[in-house]
Amino acid sequence: MADTMELRDIEVWDGNMAASQALRQVQVDVVAAYPITPSTPIVENYANFEANGYVDGEFVMVESEHAAMSGCIGASAAGGRVATATSSQGFALMVETLYSASGMRLPIILNVVNRALGAPLNVNGDHSDMYLGRDSGWIQLNAYNPQHAYDLNFIAFKVAEDHDVRLPAMVHQDGFMTSHTAQGVHTMTDEQGFNFVGEFQPMNDMLDLDHPVTHGVQTEEDWHFEHKARQQHALMTVALPKIQEAFDAFETLTGRRYNLVETHQMDDAEMAVICMGTSVETAMEVVNELRAQGVKAGVVGIRVFRPWPLEQLAEVLKNVKAIGALDRSSPHGTVGMLYNEIAGTLFNTDAKPVLTNYIYGLGGRDLTKAHLVGIFNDLKANMDAGKPTTALQQYIGLRGPKLSFF
Amino acid sequence: MLEIRWHSRAGQGAVTGAKGLADVVSTTGKHVQAFAFYGSAKRGAAMTAYNRVDDQVIMNHEKFMAPDYVLVIDPALVYVADFTAFEKPDTVYIITTHLSTEELIASQPKLEGKKVYTVDCIKISQETIGKAIPNTPMLGALMKVSGMYEMDFFKENMIRVLKKLPQKIIDANMIAIQRAYDEVK
Numbered sequence: 001m002a003d004t005m006e007l008r009d010i011e012v013w014d015g016n017m018a019a020s021q022a023l024r025q026v027q028v029d030v031v032a033a034y035p036i037t038p039s040t041p042i043v044e045n046y047a048n049f050e051a052n053g054y055v056d057g058e059f060v061m062v063e064s065e066h067a068a069m070s071g072c073i074g075a076s077a078a079g080g081r082v083a084t085a086t087s088s089q090g091f092a093l094m095v096e097t098l099y100s101a102s103g104m105r106l107p108i109i110l111n112v113v114n115r116a117l118g119a120p121l122n123v124n125g126d127h128s129d130m131y132l133g134r135d136s137g138w139i140q141l142n143a144y145n146p147q148h149a150y151d152l153n154f155i156a157f158k159v160a161e162d163h164d165v166r167l168p169a170m171v172h173q174d175g176f177m178t179s180h181t182a183q184g185v186h187t188m189t190d191e192q193g194f195n196f197v198g199e200f201q202p203m204n205d206m207l208d209l210d211h212p213v214t215h216g217v218q219t220e221e222d223w224h225f226e227h228k229a230r231q232q233h234a235l236m237t238v239a240l241p242k243i244q245e246a247f248d249a250f251e252t253l254t255g256r257r258y259n260l261v262e263t264h265q266m267d268d269a270e271m272a273v274i275c276m277g278t279s280v281e282t283a284m285e286v287v288n289e290l291r292a293q294g295v296k297a298g299v300v301g302i303r304v305f306r307p308w309p310l311e312q313l314a315e316v317l318k319n320v321k322a323i324g325a326l327d328r329s330s331p332h333g334t335v336g337m338l339y340n341e342i343a344g345t346l347f348n349t350d351a352k353p354v355l356t357n358y359i360y361g362l363g364g365r366d367l368t369k370a371h372l373v374g375i376f377n378d379l380k381a382n383m384d385a386g387k388p389t390t391a392l393q394q395y396i397g398l399r400g401p402k403l404s405f406f
Numbered sequence: 407m408l409e410i411r412w413h414s415r416a417g418q419g420a421v422t423g424a425k426g427l428a429d430v431v432s433t434t435g436k437h438v439q440a441f442a443f444y445g446s447a448k449r450g451a452a453m454t455a456y457n458r459v460d461d462q463v464i465m466n467h468e469k470f471m472a473p474d475y476v477l478v479i480d481p482a483l484v485y486v487a488d489f490t491a492f493e494k495p496d497t498v499y500i501i502t503t504h505l506s507t508e509e510l511i512a513s514q515p516k517l518e519g520k521k522v523y524t525v526d527c528i529k530i531s532q533e534t535i536g537k538a539i540p541n542t543p544m545l546g547a548l549m550k551v552s553g554m555y556e557m558d559f560f561k562e563n564m565i566r567v568l569k570k571l572p573q574k575i576i577d578a579n580m581i582a583i584q585r586a587y588d589e590v591k
Contacts, residue, residue: 177441182439366469
């Protein structure tokens with residue numbers, strides 16, 4: 001039986017500590033990890049908790065991130081509650097096994113502390129790794145601050161382990177901007193945190209020797225398509241309602257409200273920016289300042305990145321006249337992901353806002369409030385003109401002459 | 407919103423200092439943020455750390471800051487780092503140095519006409535903690551200059567923040583904090 005840790009109602013934690021405390025409170029059975037900056041403290045803290053008797057679990061040291069996720073897959077298939085953490089190049093090395101985890105329907109929780117992908121080598125936060133994972137069949141939840149990094153881990157376990165879902169989930173937080181930024185985090189007691197998720201209920205576990213099963217088998221053209229279709233069906237029809245249910249239950253327990261799509265001042269907004277991570281909150285503050293000047297601006301934050309909340313977003317954006325889609329990842333050869341997703345979301349609706357794309361913050365480059373004010377000025381001009389007054393894709397915060405495309 | 411920027415060398419404890427300060431401030435019901443610029447900094451590389459304190463939830467995650475206080479915990483950084491960047495007319499500087507405030511300003515003209523306080527956190531930490539870890543003494547100096555909290559309250563909370571350290575080190579830190587509080591000019 002693990003020891004209980006006494007927590008204050010508000011602890012000053014960075015995002016990494018917040019995530020690792022959640023892993024402790026849900027009593028993860030196995031963490032197989034190959035630590036990488038800036039996610040290292042998550043698994044380091046778990047190992048510390050485990051060594052000091054605060055969690056009944058196993059910490060498995062492996063030789064690479066590929067092996068880390070492989071170890072998690074094995075432990076999860078065996079019937080344990082499993083989690084790990086990674087970033088950037090480590091995440092990239094995990095990609096092959098991410099598809100195995102989702103295809104085998106294993107409810108593993110992966111904390112991804114978002115970091116740039118080299119070259120050039122860079123340890124700071126952007127969303128390149130998060131974007132790389134978006135077709136892997138995992139649920140992807142997005143934190144904007146350390147409190148979210150804590151809370152969304154509980155949500156992730158509750159949803160992923162639900163027998164109607166059985167899909168792995170990632171909890172994303174911004175490298176350094178969240179992972180190494182200490183802020184006040186409202187805690188749950190160990191009992192509250194554990195009970196929210198409950199005892200792990202294995203399904204088709206390999207250690208259930210009375211009911212032998214096989215995992216990860218080969219299927220060719222005869223059945224492969226059907227397996228992938230069932231996986232997509234679960235992700236598309238079951239995951240979002242279950243996430244909503246978990247958000248509702250979490251609000252009942254803690255009073256903290258999460259939504260599939262987060263909105264700020266969107267009820268009467270004429271123009272909006274759409275973004276992820278810490279940028280959402282900085283944009284909220286800018287919108288508060290613009291509102292004080294009578295500007296009808298709003299913010300849309302993506303909370304659930306996969307599955308994509310298409311219908312909810314279309315509803316939120318139906319009356320907006322100008323939208324800036326802000327991507328913290330280089331799209332390398334096209335418009336940004338959020339631009340494409342939003343365009344796809346709205347194309348068959350009656351809403352025809354002017355939509356433009358901003359690439360910002362690569363490799364941890366600061367997104368300042370002044371940048372955001374500039375973006376809203378662009379959106380205002382687009383709204384007034386009823387068409388783009390800028391290039392479709394602009395780079396924000398870049399050295400040298402202005403860079404834009406399309 | 408109160409904003410503080412630390413100038414330090416990696417390994418001198420600016421991040422610990424900033425997080426410790428955030429922890430103490432948080433106990434009074436205020437909202438806090440503590441972060442740093444790391445890069446792949448090696449020990450000894452110049453770096454900056456930051457605190458924000460507000461009565462409202464802090465939503466701003468930009469790294470840009472026009473600080474109310476600049477805390478320099480390595481004496482040489484006033485000559486090599488851009489420690490006056492984005493200063494405001496009333497920005498207060500607390501600088502670790504063996505020089506007097508007048509001598510320091512004479513050696514670094516950028517400080518002329520500014521609100522400058524000096525304290526030798528390196529010497530204090532060497533004499534009390536036994537190592538050049540100038541972070542906690544700087545917090546003592548900040549308490550004196552800012553009048554943020556009573557010394558007893560602050561020390562009591564710092565004991566909690568430092569609780570994982572051996573008792574001897576905690577005691578030495580308390581002496582260091584008190585000395586910097588008394589010696590800052």
